[in-house]
Amino acid sequence: MENHSGSLRRMIATAGRLFVGVIIGAGTAVAEIAFLGWAALVTLVRPRPATTIEPLARHLVEVERRRIARYLPGGPAAPHLDDYTSRRALAYLGVRWIVGLLGGVVALLFLYGLATGVVWARDLLVGRSGALLVIAQVVGGLVLFFLAVQGFLGVAALDRRLAQRMLVPGDRVRYERRISELAASRAGVVAAVDAERRRIERDLHDGVQQRLVALGLLLGQARRRPDRSAELVRQAHGEAREILDALRDVAWRAYPADLDTLGLAEALSRVAERSGVSITCAVDRLPQAVETAAYFVVSEAVTNATKHAPGSRVTVNVVTTDQEVRVTVTDDGPGGADPSGGGLSGLARRAAALDGRLTVDSPPGGPTTILAVLPCG
Template identity: 80%
Template sequence: MQAMVAGVLGAGGRLFVGVSVGAATAVAELAFLGWAALVALVELIRGRQAVGIERPARHLVEVERRRIAAFLPGGAAVEHLDDYPGRRAVAYLGVRWLVGLLGGFVALLFLYGLVTGAVWARDLFVGRSGALIVSAQVVGGLVLLFLAVQGFLGVAALDRWLAGRMLAPSDRARYERRISELAASRAGVVAAVDAERRRIERDLHDGVQQRLVALGLLLGQARRGTDDRARSDDLIRQAHDEARQILADLRDVAWRAYPADLDNLGLAEALARVAERGGGPVAVDCQVGRLPTAVETAAYFVVSEAVTNAAKHAPGSRVTVSVVPAARGVRVTVTDDGPGGADPAGGGLAGLARRAAALDGSFTVDSPAGGPTTVTAELPCA
């Protein structure tokens, strides 16, 4: 019960602070709009277009976004509204000051009610008012309190709606941005596929092909050396070893292209194989079951590439792999305690970023000098 009361009081306090701060920012916005109107008028007289007013407008809008997200209920929805033009910021401030002053008026009424309630309580305790008058005052005070609370909630809802309405991109802007993202994602996927083909060709040419040539030479020598039985047996033994190594190399190439265990046994088993082949201590914590094939594939390659990079650039470092459910789907995190300094624009990491973008996911690399390096991918499962 006490926890619930404390929670209600805390939420009410944040709401009061948020609306009160909004009233103060409304005054600042009115001052800005007056200055902007004066600048625009002067520039109009000079026959020039007004410049220099959009940047301060964006600063004021950012203050409003942070205030709404921090203090108003449901305000977290405006945190992502950061891609708006400067003109829209000026238009938003041109309307928003009305909401701020309305919130200030409600806050003043609330404070006036508190002072009046304190006076009523004093009169009750000193016996200046009768029971009937005090009862009427209490009922009236409760009604005013209810109206004040509704006023705060209404101002908060109006503030939140106005920000979402005027700062959110238009349908056309959203479509254009989405088309650009899809075009970039498609180009990235094509580039990643081409890079993977080149890597496979290089592995086959420099590894398997060279061993096949050596195998052919050994078999040819064994075939010609029929007079020396021991020599022939040694050549055949070397050829057998080469054949086994060729088979292992082919399995490695096939595994890097697409691991069969991913389809047969699932993501957890495939990541366990990555840990075994990681070349160092790798701890895997996979807390998800079967996922859509595209998501499992992307998650696998994120882990595989990150573990390979850690073994290559930070040999001996301890690697921790975490695959956990997230709000939109699954979150993949790979951390190593190496020296850091990983380049997100490098070929391997850039390819992973394109792979995540192709699924409408996100990919980040945090690798300060001195470490640790953390690779995180958010992959939606819709």
């Protein structure tokens, strides 16, 4: 019984969304007619740059896209803002208003039928209608109700199909776009690898190499000064320990061994220990490429936060679903992070290479939030 009532509620909710979607579509059709008339007028009478008309057209199409996605479920995926050009948006609006007005006519007929049904019910209750007339009215009302429902379904299907046909790119366009994305991500990966090699070379040259020179000088002095050999050997021993720590640090930043042996959670716990930030990570083992990308997103973001916002509180959260991993790094520093900077742009390229995305939200005054979404399905 509960299952039947739940199904009935879902059907009523779906029908209600469909009705609201068609009604809103009728209202947007009026706005589209006004826009098309204004666009034709300013083009014929006083031409102005297309940059004034086309953004408005894309804005109206975006309103339609959201309406279809929210109120007209069950059809093809609604087009995204980046899927269509401004020319296709204008062509779509030039046809779509007809569908919207058709939906408005169907809605008016439906409301008229409801009003007529109320009048019939009143006449039946006060005894103004005979039995045959009541039967004829009931049968006619049911037929009109069925036609109205079919009209709503037809308008909704036509609305969805029109958007799919005129706004969603074809297979060839999608393939070309995908090829361009892959070429860009491959070039980005190559650039990121080169940048990482330069960073490692810089760390070795400025850190380890200089300490090795100092170690050689200390050992040379110990050979030439036997009277101070014990002291110089102790200094050389301390320098050697610092060189080993620097080498471990360079190797860890290049690629942490714990990531392969113990997994992402353990590797991030080491980042938390080294940087003193709060990291929440409870994930199972993931594909190696995904774990590597997630680790470097956290490591680079934490490094940026401690460098550019010292003393700020940094929190890291890693959650996973069946399809994706979401890595969020937030600090309460002054904000103003530049997504085009070397570190963040490298992370964006690393995420794009896995068909993921990285977004940076860092308004002046903070906080700064870096979100990486990496597919793992």
